[in-house]
Amino acid sequence: MEAISKCLAVPKESGSTALIATTVVTTISLVSLARYTLWPKKHPIIPGPLTTTIPKLSEAEIAQITYRPDYFPGARDVVTPYGNIRVYEFGPEDGRKVLLIHGISTSCMTLKDIAEPLAKKGCRVMLFDLFGRGYSDAPGDVPYDTRLFVTQILLVLASSPLSWTGENGLSIIGYSLGGGIAANFAATFPHMVESLILLAPAGLIRPENFGRASRLVFTTGIIPERLLAWLTKLRLRQPIASSVAKRVKKAGAAANGLRQGEDGKENLLDVATQEAVDPVDEPPQTAFELEVISFVHWVLDFHHGFVPAFMSTVRHAPLMDQQGYWRQLAKRKPGTTAVLLGTDDTLIQRDDYVEDALPLIGGEENVFWRVVPGSHNFPFTHAADALERIYEFWAME
Structure with a gap:
């Protein structure tokens, strides 16, 4: 047994x-x-629409895109180890060299009404799409931080047949995220930047101005990457209905963190929506605002690197806590730095920036500081007012 x-x-x-x-x-x-x-695998380069989508479209279909590949003259594609960059350069070759840097969720089309008049005034202007935006490819395996964006600027400048990088080689106009990038670039290469103009610049947004749920969702990694990308894409499709002016609380912590801040706070995606639509004005928006919104939706469908680039930018880009770079701006020659803020901007709040930014960069005796009509997207809703201040700053007729 x-x-x-x-x-x-x-x-x-x-x-x-x-x-x-x-x-x-x-x-x-x-x-x-x-x-x-x-948690999808990260690819070194995510190709942009110029290679993945545009070749498949007819001329009639391309003509329907609000920001077309030939939107500005002087277009070129700059091949780099990070992917291709879409660049435009036009205006008199012997004019003041002006580099314009756009914001987090759009393309360089938003600076059209600043760039084109400057070129007509005799400036040599250069615009480009930030990585993952517009027609530029998206690096997929590096953080979208100051190092990446400063490197991108250097690559763009080096692509020109003209010299842009010498002593006082260029002026920079940066809008929103582009303002934060421009400030950090000027702090890093002070000899290169003759004049610096910051339009509603990121960099010193107070972290407490964003809701806790929003910061938790984007910075802790508790939400799986693919799910967060889906929620982000869903939110970016609704910039008008979910604008900051319509603060209706919704249930669900993750969704609430993506749709609006709690206790009247902004959320991190408001950085994107306020670049596309004025949260103060009621619909209908201006014709150009609708064009910007249309292209944001087009990119969501046809640029597979846009959402990953946007999410990484929210996490790593110079949106907040950039005091170290801004202190370096105080060393610039008086009268060579300008800051323009919108009267109704709820994202880059003028009172916060008067208290936080102005002392860092040397005070009113050192900086050209102006408030212009409009909200966060005033560079294209109130471009004439912004241009008037730029002309005043440069003493242009």
Whole structure:
């Protein structure tokens, strides 16, 4: 009987081992599947629409895009290790060299009504699409931080047949995120930047102005990457209905963190929506605002690197806590730095910036500081007012 019992015990032990092995394999498979599904592999370069979409479209379909590849004259594609960059350069070759840098969610089209009049005034202007925006490719495996954007500027400047990088080689106009990038670039290469104009610049947005849920969702990694990308894309499709002026609280912590801040706070996606639409004005928006919104929606459909680039920018770009760079701006020659803020801007709040930014960069005796009509998107809703201040700053007729 004892021998029989031992024999009968073997199958039981084997069955237990088989069950454990099956459980382990299943668990590993499920974890791997979840990781692949929710935390996708990052590619070095995510191609932009110029190579993935535009070649498949007819001329009539391309003509329907509000920001077309030939939107500005002097277009070129700059090949870099980070992917291709879409650049435009036009205006008199011997004019003041002006580089314009757009914001977080749009393309350089938003600075059209600043760039074109400057070129007509005799400036040599250069615009480009930030990585992952417009027609520029998206690096997929690096953080979208100051290092990446400063490198992109250097690559863009080096692509010109003209010299842009010498002593006092250029002036920079940066809007929103572009203002934060421009400030950090000028602080890093002070000799290169003759004059610096910051339009509703990011960089010193107070973290407490954003809701806790919004910061938690984007900065902790508790929401799986693919799910967060889906929520972000969904939110960016509704810049008008979900604008900051319509503060209707919604249930759901993750959705609330993406749709609006709690306790009247902004949320991190308001950086994007306020570049596309004025949250103070009621619909209908201006014709150009609608064009900007249309292109944001087009990019969401046809630029696969846009949402990953946007999410990384929210996490790593110079939106907040850039005091170290801004202190360096105080060392600039008096009268070579200008800051323009919108009267109704709820994102870059003028009172906050008067208190936080103005002392850092040397005070009113050192900086050309003006408030112009409009909200956060005043560079294209009130471009004439912004241009008037720019002409005043440069003493242009």
